[in-house]
Amino acid sequence: MSAQAYKPAVKKKSKLKIFLFALIFFLTLIIIKGIFLGAYHITSSSMRNALIEGDFVLVKKSSYQIRTPDKFPFTPFKIPSFRILKRHKPERNDVVVFKMNEFLVDTSLTEYDLVKRIIALPGETVQLKDRSVFINDEEINNPSSVTFNLNSPFFYNKAEQKFYPFKDKTWKINFYGPVKVPQRGDTIQINPKNISIWQPIINYESGGKFINVEGTVITYKGRPITEYIIQKDYYFVLGDNRFESVDSRFFGFVPEDEIIGKVWMIYWSINPAIETGFWDFFNALRFDRITKSIY
CATH class of the missing domain: 2.10.109.10 (Umud Fragment, subunit A)
Incomplete structure (x- = not known):
């Protein structure tokens, strides 16, 4: 078989190397920028x-x-994020x-x-x-x-x-x-006078609006509460x-x-x-x- 028969294969390998290099470089940028x-x-x-x-x-x-x-990299589109370490x-x-x-x-x-x-x-x-x-x-x-x-x-x-x-x-x-x-572990006393202060934090830690105020009764997920334990710092x-x-x-x-x-x-x-x-x-x-x- 002549040497010319190998030329197309060499070109394909070169293009593949360039593609792989570009892909690795792009992924590296994503990791650096994203993480x-x-x-x-x-x-x-x-x-x-x-x-x-x-x-x-x-x-x-x-x-x-x-x-x-x-x-999503290089776009404004949000995706779920979680902590690795x-x-x-x-x-x-x-x-x-x-x-x-x-x-x-x-x-x-x-x-x-x-x-x-x-x-x-x-x-x-x-x-x-x-x-x-x-x-x-x-x-x-x-x-x-x-x-x-x-x-x-x-x-x-x-x-x-x-x-x-x-x-x-x-x-x-x-x-x-x-x-x-x-700070995490703090016990907060809840009453009608201060619920407006702590309600945003409770909602944030719960991931939803679970506080309900009816007169002097404050409920959290349907149950009356008088105190709340802070979950985050x-x-x-x-x-x-x-x-x-x-x-x-x-x-x-x-x-x-x-x-x-x-x-x-x-x-x-x-x-x-x-x-x-x-x-x-x-x-x-x-x-x-x-x-x-x-x-």
């Missing part, structure tokens, strides 16, 4: 100065747990990306991935007094990136708003608490730009299961206030922020 790393764009000033508008950040999704992807617990001052479940907040907040700093851990009591934060009655140091913009319209507009858990009308954006962060988060941030003061505690990952570094940064013409592009780049680690 280990995420890329996010900062669009608000709530985390200034650690993160500012126009920063693009990498998030370590595997910092606390390893989960299967919750979206639990790793480390989130720590104070970690800057994290998370989502808020529809049972916990208004649906207007469930569409977004949020980024804030963890301030209080499960079981701790947090209180804000002007520019100071107290954990279990002891003042903690604010990170160097924290800012207080006294001239912010947000600060004045939110000064008289009701805050979570709507306990005291005297609370303000800079005078808040004390509030105890729920929660965290209290704040934005570094303390007077321009919608955070746990407004939407409540963040469940550990809803934390996507820890912000790792800024991989790209461009000033959105500068026009994006060809020449403006280079002026808009913020080289001093690129590769900056986030603490």
